[in-house]
Amino acid sequence: MSDDVRVRAAPAPSGSLHVGNVRTFLYNWLHARHTGGKFVLRIEDTDTSRFTEEAYHAVLEDLRWLELDWDEGPEVEGPHAPYRQSQRTDLHKRAAEQLLADGAAYRCYCTKQELDERRQQAMAEKRRPGYDGRCSRLTAGQIEAFEAEGRASVVRVRVPNVGQSTYEDLVIGEVKTDLEQIDDFAIVRSDGAPLYHLAVVVDDGMMQINHVIRGDDLLSNTPKQILLHAALGNPVPRFGHLPQVLGPDRKPLGKRHGSTSIADFREAGYLPDALVNFLALLGWGTADDTIMNREDLIARFKIGDVHPSPAMFDTKKLDWMNGEYIRLLSDDELTRLVTPFYLKAGLIGESPSPQEQAKIEAATPLIKTRIRRLDEASALVRGLFGRVDIDQQAGAKVLGADHVGELFTRTTQALGAVQPWDKENVEAALRAVAEEMGLKPRTAFAPFYVAVSGSTVSAPVFDLMTLIGRDECLARIALAQEFSRALQA
Numbered sequence: 171m172s173d174d175v176r177v178r179a180a181p182a183p184s185g186s187l188h189v190g191n192v193r194t195f196l197y198n199w200l201h202a203r204h205t206g207g208k209f210v211l212r213i214e215d216t217d218t219s220r221f222t223e224e225a226y227h228a229v230l231e232d233l234r235w236l237e238l239d240w241d242e243g244p245e246v247e248g249p250h251a252p253y254r255q256s257q258r259t260d261l262h263k264r265a266a267e268q269l270l271a272d273g274a275a276y277r278c279y280c281t282k283q284e285l286d287e288r289r290q291q292a293m294a295e296k297r298r299p300g301y302d303g304r305c306s307r308l309t310a311g312q313i314e315a316f317e318a319e320g321r322a323s324v325v326r327v328r329v330p331n332v333g334q335s336t337y338e339d340l341v342i343g344e345v346k347t348d349l350e351q352i353d354d355f356a357i358v359r360s361d362g363a364p365l366y367h368l369a370v371v372v373d374d375g376m377m378q379i380n381h382v383i384r385g386d387d388l389l390s391n392t393p394k395q396i397l398l399h400a401a402l403g404n405p406v407p408r409f410g411h412l413p414q415v416l417g418p419d420r421k422p423l424g425k426r427h428g429s430t431s432i433a434d435f436r437e438a439g440y441l442p443d444a445l446v447n448f449l450a451l452l453g454w455g456t457a458d459d460t461i462m463n464r465e466d467l468i469a470r471f472k473i474g475d476v477h478p479s480p481a482m483f484d485t486k487k488l489d490w491m492n493g494e495y496i497r498l499l500s501d502d503e504l505t506r507l508v509t510p511f512y513l514k515a516g517l518i519g520e521s522p523s524p525q526e527q528a529k530i531e532a533a534t535p536l537i538k539t540r541i542r543r544l545d546e547a548s549a550l551v552r553g554l555f556g557r558v559d560i561d562q563q564a565g566a567k568v569l570g571a572d573h574v575g576e577l578f579t580r581t582t583q584a585l586g587a588v589q590p591w592d593k594e595n596v597e598a599a600l601r602a603v604a605e606e607m608g609l610k611p612r613t614a615f616a617p618f619y620v621a622v623s624g625s626t627v628s629a630p631v632f633d634l635m636t637l638i639g640r641d642e643c644l645a646r647i648a649l650a651q652e653f654s655r656a657l658q659a
Contacts, residue, residue: 325356443463
């Protein structure tokens with residue numbers, strides 16, 4: 171096996187990747203890039219009840235969107251192809267036959283009913299209800315009888331019942347397990363299909379994976395896999411187990427915490443660099459670490475520095491970080507990224523007209539400092555792309571005040587005289603009326619947000635009014651004034 175670091179991401183596609191899995195893949199990727207090693211993508215697609223081709227392509231799309239490029243794997247290939255586990259079944263079966271021939275494994279003919287009965291008996295006698303190794307002691311005659319009977323069999327690994335499995339975990343330190351606590355575990359089903367432990371160990375061995383970095387929910391599997399590597403004559407990889415990511419309720423992050431798939435984050439308008447930065451710091455780094463680009467992450471990341479305690483997923487921190495990354499974008503890049511969100515919101519057509527494109531570009535500097543996610547942009551600029559109905563709640567709260575009627579009347583006269591129609595002159599006209607009426611800015615300007623955008627939430631009102639134009643602004647103010655009169659009637 172090469173001394174160069176070789177790590178792998180091994181998703182079992184059933185949909186878009188979950189952020190917990192992606193954090194694990196990211197740490198593998200960072201470890202490979204930091205050490206100059208190789209990052210291998212292997213698709214574990216043998217569970218036909220969950221796997222779909224659509225899910226397979228979704229995994230590739232998620233990883234590409236996050237820019238976690240792989241050195242070997244699907245669509246890249248490499249010296250250890252194929253990289254889809256379903257195409258490696260013959261290799262797994264040959265390994266099982268080798269283990270049987272070497273005496274490291276044996277066929278177990280116990281039926282499910284027999285196993286259940288012995289398990290219940292062990293529990294009644296307050297013994298550990300694991301497999302008792304009965305078929306490991308079968309005589310040749312008993313085996314022959316079972317075969318003649320046509321009994322189905324699984325293949326189990328012989329586990330020594332004395333001694334310990336000991337290894338130095340890259341994250342949590344020394345791990346010891348008494349072998350007597352490990353049953354002779356199955357590696358091939360009765361229908362001949364290889365099980366997880368066999369497939370993953372065979373593939374890791376043949377692909378020369380020498381660092382296995384994965385979630386600590388798989389910690390209990392490690393002694394079994396170490397035994398299986400040794401039985402197959404593989405160099406045993408170094409293992410590192412990452413603590414889980416917890417939600418606000420301090421339970422492992424899951425669907426009950428809301429949208430946590432990469433597709434959901436992408437659709438909500440998070441940037442891949444921001445998500446990578448956030449996930450990297452979710453269990454690694456110091457309290458002072460915040461915005462770190464990929465080059466910085468690669469340069470500093472060491473797997474041994476991963477914190478052994480669970481990490482808390484803080485959506486507010488992610489939103490803040492994403493907003494910081496948005497402000498690092500050029501106006502041209504932000505315009506390109508928000509345009510699909512305007513289309514989704516129905517603000518523009520599939521192919522924006524020159525006038526729409528000009529508005530999109532003009533709005534970008536106005537929203538840049540006000541959004542944390544790309545999907546927030548549409549609400550701020552919707553008044554720019556056409557007249558919108560006044561939100562009833564915002565209208566009742568703002569336009570029902572006693573001063574609004576006079577404010578609109580005076581401002582309509584002032585705006586009619588503005589020349590030229592630009593931000594400075596529009597702002598000066600509105601501020602002059604507010605001063606004449608003795609109104610504070612918030613009280614004076616909130617009605618214009620509602621009038622021109624239909625809501626109290628929008629891009630800066632002076633800029634918005636400038637882009638909308640005098641005639642349309644006056645028409646919207648007139649409608650808002652009617653709304654105000656109806657409230658006071």
